[in-house]
């Protein structure tokens with residue numbers, strides 16, 4: 001047998017052509033002069049930030065957003081040359097690193113701005129504005145005060161942009177739409193007052209906002225989930241043709257025949273009611289496969305559905321393959337793909353696809369095609 005090219009146990013296949021296609025479709029619906037800021041935080045939602053950012057850079061994307069300085073430095077060292085914006089907190093003691101790698105830092109609060117001022121740094125920064133999410137940002141409760149603070153900071157810091165974040169752009173009920181419009185209009189008022197500052201980067205949209213309000217994007221949309229082909233929420237509608245770019249696969253390592261009354265797995269949480277053909281799969285919760293899917297989730301083997309039986313173990317899980325015509329050791333298993341999507345999996349355990357993808361752990365090999 002040929003030596004496998006990678007550890008054939010638990011792996012994801014990522015289709016960069018689909019990424020490019022998703023990007024093109026999303027981009028085609030935005031105004032001509034608008035740019036996409038690719039949000040590649042958390043290892044590009046588990047897809048591999050370097051490979052994703054490189055593919056997008058080849059298409060001309062020059063704006064990237066990450067969550068922290070380690071992610072930013074990793075991209076820079078991998079040859080990502082455009083703007084890299086850290087959306088969250090960086091200890092001010094790391095300012096020299098920000099400067100060395102030409103990374104743009106978000107000013108997340110007034111307290112944080114004061115620390116930056118004290119350091120007399122010329123590191124590029126953007127001001128987060130709190131328009132209602134109440135996570136980070138300068139308060140807009142008093143727009144005059146907000147404006148004067150921004151003017152003060154732009155005089156003394158190297159500020160090249162302002163942005164806000166929409167909390168409910170993916171919700172399309174009347175109340176949410178009203179709230180999103182309120183956030184956008186607050187931000188618009190502020191941006192209008194600051195027009196003489198000629199800030200280069202003004203943005204407020206995530207994937208959902210860019211679809212629901214494409215003409216309010218101020219020329220930049222921070223796009224994350226849509227690039228990876230998933231819906232911001234189940235009630236939302238993505239553009240036709242946008243498709244998931246990731247499949248998660250594993251292998252059948254063993255097959256065990258059991259009799260009615262026999263149990264499967266830790267704590268004997270599953271008791272067979274019939275003669276059952278149990279297949280063991282080489283993926284477990286240490287791979288990021290949620291243990292909440294015990295006795296609840298599904299995998300697909302040769303296109304047939306196999307329910308998970310028993311508790312998911314750290315590195316393995318068991319499924320019922322009694323109704324599948326043929327199953328052999330070394331058969332490929334699809335954990336996430338056409339038959340059972342990240343969204344289906346998320347719904348089974350009461351979370352969102354974002355979390356399912358981000359949880360796929362480091363030891364799961366990423367394969368690109």
Ligand SMILES: *Cc1c(COP(=O)(O)O)cnc(C)c1O
Nearest residue numbers: 039087165206207222223224225
């Ligand atoms: C994560 C994030 C985004 C991207 O959101 P998606 O829903 O994945 O498009 C945009 N802006 C900020 C501030 C974020 O934290």
